[in-house]
Amino acid sequence: MNPRTHAAPARPPKVLVTKIGLDAHDRGSRLVAGYLRDAGMEVLYTGPWQSIEAVVSMAIDEDVDLIGLSSLANDHLLVPKLMQAMRAAGLENVPVVIGGVVPEDDEAMLREAGVARVFRTGTSRDEIVQGLGMLIEQARVTA
Amino acid sequence: MKTATKRGPTANPHQFTLPGFEAAQREWDDAVAAQTGTTAPRRNRSGVPVRALYTPADWDDRRYLEDLGFPGQAPWTRGIYPGMYQGRAWAQRQLVGFGLPEDYRDRLHALLEAGLTHVSIAPCNSFMRGFDADQVDPVLLGHCGVVINTLDDLATCLDGIDLGNTSLNLGDNAPFTLGAFVLALARRQGVPWSRVSGTTNQSDYLSLYVANHMFFRVALPGARRLLVDHIRFMNREVPRWNPLSVVGQHMQQAGATPAESMAFALCSAIQYAEDCIAAGMRPDECLPRFSFFFDVSISFFEEIAKFRAGRRIWARIAKERLGACDPRSWRFRFHAQTSGADLTRQQPLNNIARVAVQAMAGIFGGLQSLHTDAYDEAHSSPAEGAARIAIATQNILREEAGLTDVIDPLGGSYYLETLTNEMEAKIEAVMHRIESAGGMYAAARDGLVQRMIGESAGTFQDAVERGERAVVGVNRYRIPEALDQRPPPLARLSAEATERHLARLAAYKAQRSQTAVDRALDGIAAAANDPQKNLFEAMVEAAAAGATHGELCARARRELGDGVPAVVI
Numbered sequence: 001m002n003p004r005t006h007a008a009p010a011r012p013p014k015v016l017v018t019k020i021g022l023d024a025h026d027r028g029s030r031l032v033a034g035y036l037r038d039a040g041m042e043v044l045y046t047g048p049w050q051s052i053e054a055v056v057s058m059a060i061d062e063d064v065d066l067i068g069l070s071s072l073a074n075d076h077l078l079v080p081k082l083m084q085a086m087r088a089a090g091l092e093n094v095p096v097v098i099g100g101v102v103p104e105d106d107e108a109m110l111r112e113a114g115v116a117r118v119f120r121t122g123t124s125r126d127e128i129v130q131g132l133g134m135l136i137e138q139a140r141v142t143a
Numbered sequence: 144m145k146t147a148t149k150r151g152p153t154a155n156p157h158q159f160t161l162p163g164f165e166a167a168q169r170e171w172d173d174a175v176a177a178q179t180g181t182t183a184p185r186r187n188r189s190g191v192p193v194r195a196l197y198t199p200a201d202w203d204d205r206r207y208l209e210d211l212g213f214p215g216q217a218p219w220t221r222g223i224y225p226g227m228y229q230g231r232a233w234a235q236r237q238l239v240g241f242g243l244p245e246d247y248r249d250r251l252h253a254l255l256e257a258g259l260t261h262v263s264i265a266p267c268n269s270f271m272r273g274f275d276a277d278q279v280d281p282v283l284l285g286h287c288g289v290v291i292n293t294l295d296d297l298a299t300c301l302d303g304i305d306l307g308n309t310s311l312n313l314g315d316n317a318p319f320t321l322g323a324f325v326l327a328l329a330r331r332q333g334v335p336w337s338r339v340s341g342t343t344n345q346s347d348y349l350s351l352y353v354a355n356h357m358f359f360r361v362a363l364p365g366a367r368r369l370l371v372d373h374i375r376f377m378n379r380e381v382p383r384w385n386p387l388s389v390v391g392q393h394m395q396q397a398g399a400t401p402a403e404s405m406a407f408a409l410c411s412a413i414q415y416a417e418d419c420i421a422a423g424m425r426p427d428e429c430l431p432r433f434s435f436f437f438d439v440s441i442s443f444f445e446e447i448a449k450f451r452a453g454r455r456i457w458a459r460i461a462k463e464r465l466g467a468c469d470p471r472s473w474r475f476r477f478h479a480q481t482s483g484a485d486l487t488r489q490q491p492l493n494n495i496a497r498v499a500v501q502a503m504a505g506i507f508g509g510l511q512s513l514h515t516d517a518y519d520e521a522h523s524s525p526a527e528g529a530a531r532i533a534i535a536t537q538n539i540l541r542e543e544a545g546l547t548d549v550i551d552p553l554g555g556s557y558y559l560e561t562l563t564n565e566m567e568a569k570i571e572a573v574m575h576r577i578e579s580a581g582g583m584y585a586a587a588r589d590g591l592v593q594r595m596i597g598e599s600a601g602t603f604q605d606a607v608e609r610g611e612r613a614v615v616g617v618n619r620y621r622i623p624e625a626l627d628q629r630p631p632p633l634a635r636l637s638a639e640a641t642e643r644h645l646a647r648l649a650a651y652k653a654q655r656s657q658t659a660v661d662r663a664l665d666g667i668a669a670a671a672n673d674p675q676k677n678l679f680e681a682m683v684e685a686a687a688a689g690a691t692h693g694e695l696c697a698r699a700r701r702e703l704g705d706g707v708p709a710v711v712i
Contacts, residue, residue, distance in 0.1 A: 047708055073286065
C-alpha cells in the first residue's frame with residue numbers, strides 16, 4: 001500500500017528528526033532524514049542534545065506529523081518524559097518513533113509510554129519509509 | 144587480449160619480464176574467462192578496484208627497498224620498530240567504563256586478571272558533555288561509561304593502581320579535566336609527574352567536531368588553544384604522556400571510507416603540528432608524543448593496506464613538510480579499535496567472528512595497541528562476560544594463532560603491496576582536497592569534511608540496502624529473530640546507587656574551601672585572557688583546589704565559548 005497516493009494528503013508529511021539527551025552519534029539520523037526527504041516528506045532536522053521542551057515546542061510551531069528520535073546510547077530512557085510533555089501540550093495524536101540501539105528489554109516500557117514504533121538497527125530503508133508513511137496516514141485519519 | 148605489463152592501473156613501471164610469463168598469463172586469462180565470464184572488478188570500501196589476481200606484473204621484489212624496506216626503516220611500511228611484536232606484543236587497551244567509580248574499579252581489576260595490560264577510562268556521557276551528575280537527568284547516568292565528577296571519584300576508580308607504573312588511557316576531551324584530575328591525584332599521592340604515563344584519548348577536537356558523534360564542549364578557537372596548551376604543558380611537565388591522539392576512528396564510524404579516515408587524520412595531524420610550531424614548539428619537541436587512533440573494519444586487506452600506507456605518508460610529512468629530524472617524530476604510533484559499525488544486532492554471537500577478523504587486520508597492519516569490541520556492542524555497553532570474550536580474542540590471536548611470530552607476515556604479497564600503493568594514492572588525493580580547502584581546521588569549520596562523511600555513509604548504506612554489500616544476518620542468511628541468541632542482560636545503575644553518588648558529590652562540594660575553588664576558577668579566566676599563560680595548567684590547579692568536572696567545563700565554556708556542532712545533512 002502506498003500511503004501517499006492512498007490518502008492524498010493536502011501537503012506532504014512533515015517529520016521532525018531529532019536527538020534528545022546526551023549522545024550525538026548522528027550517522028543513522030542523518031541517513032534516515034535523507035531517506036525521508038527523498039521519499040517526498042518535509043524533514044526538519046535538528047542538531048543533537050535537544051531538550052524535551054524544545055522538541056515539544058518545535059512540534060507545535062512547525063505542526064509536524066511525526067517525531068522521529070534517534071537514540072544509540074540510552075537516551076531513549078528520557079522518552080517517557082517526552083511523551084508526558086507531549087500529552088500535556090495536546091500532542092497525543094502526533095506519533096513518536098525511535099530508531100537506533102534500543103535494548104529489547106526496554107521496548108515494552110517504550111510502547112507503554114506511547115511510542116508508536118521502535119526501529120532497531122538493520123531495518124531497511126523501505127521499511128522505515130513505509131512504516132512512517134502509514135503511521136502519518138493513520139494519525140491524519142484519526143485527527 | 145591484455146598483456147601482462149598493461150594490466151591495471153599499477154602496471155609495473157620496471158617492466159617486469161619473465162620468460163613464459165605472458166603466455167602463462169594469457170592462458171590463465173582465457174581459462175578464467177571461460178569459467179566465470181567477464182566480470183567488472185569489485186571496489187573496496189575506499190573505491191579502489193580489486194581484481195581477481197595480482198602477480199609480479201603489479202608488484203615485484205625489485206621495488207623492495209623503495210616500497211618496503213626493513214621494519215623500523217624508511218619508508219616504514221613494515222612497521223615502526225625493528226622488532227615489532229618480537230618480545231613485546233601490542234598493548235591490550237580495552238575501554239572500560241560503566242556505573243559508579245566503585246563499579247569501574249571492580250570491573251577494572253577483574254579484567255586486569257583476565258589479561259588486560261593497560262588501564263583505560265571511558266567516562267559516562269554526562270561527563271563527555273561536560274556535566275556533573277547533578278546537572279543531568281539521573282536516568283542517563285552511568286550507561287556508557289563511568290560517572291566521574293571529582294578528584295575523589297578518580298581516586299576511587301584508580302584505587303590499587305600505581306600511578307607511577309601504569310599507562311592510563313583517558314577518554315578526555317577539551318578542557319582535559321580527567322588529565323587535570325590525574326595530575327592532581329599524582330601530586331596528592333606523592334608520585335612525581337615525570338613517572339606518570341598515558342594518553343589523552345579524545346583530545347583531537349576536530350575529529351569530535353566533524354564526526355559530530357562524540358562530545359564537543361568548547362567552541363573551535365578555544366578548543367584549538369586548549370590543545371596547544373595541553374601539549375606544551377604535558378611535554379614539559381609529564382614527558383612520558385601522549386597529549387595528542389589524532390583520530391581517524393570517529394570519522395570512519397560516522398561513515399567515512401578507510402582511505403578518507405586516514406586522510407582526515409593525517410590532515411588533522413598536520414594541522415596540530417603546525418599549530419604547535421606556530422606557538423613556538425620545535426617539531427622534534429612535540430611530534431614524538433603524537434599518536435593516532437583508527438577504526439579497523441572487516442574489509443581485511445583494505446585495512447592492512449590503509450595502515451601501511453598511513454605509516455609511509457606520516458613519516459614523509461613529519462620529515463619533509465614539518466622538518467622533524469628525530470626518527471621518533473616520524474613514527475606513526477597508533478591504537479586501533481575494531482569497528483562497532485560492522486557489528487550486528489541480529490545473531491549477536493556472529494560478532495565474535497567479525498571482531499577476530501577485524502583485530503587480525505589491525506595486527507597485520509602493525510598497530511601498537513588494540514581494543515576489541517564486545518559482541519553485545521549493537522545492544523548495549525559491554526556486559527562483563529562479553530568484555531571477557533573480547534579480551535580472550537586478543538589472547539588467542541597473540542598466543543595461540545602465532546600471529547606475532549613473523550614481522551609483517553603479509554609483506555611482499557603482490558596484492559597487498561599493490562593495494563598499499565593504491566590506498567596511498569587514494570589517501571593522498573583526499574588529503575589534497577582538504578589541503579586545497581585550507582587545511583583540516585578550515586575544512587571542518589566550513590562543513591566540507593562533514594559533507595564528505597555523510598556522502599560516504601550514504602553510499603555504503605545504499606550498497607547494503609541493495610544487497611551488494613553483504614551483512615550476514617541483516618541482508619543475507621536472516622533467521623527469525625526469536626531464534627537469535629539473547630544478548631547478556633543489561634546492568635543499570637539502581638536509583639539507590641544514583642542517590643548515593645549524588646549525596647557524595649554534594650558532600651564533596653560542602654567540605655572543600657569554596658574560596659580556594661573560586662580563586663582557582665578565576666585563574667582559568669585569567670589564563671584564557673592571557674596568551675602567555677597556560678590554560679591547561681590553570682585547569683590542573685583548579686582540579687587540585689577541589690573544582691568539579693562540571694565546574695571546570697562550565698568555566699572553560701564561559702571563557703572560550705560553547706561548543707556547538709555544525710549540523711550538515
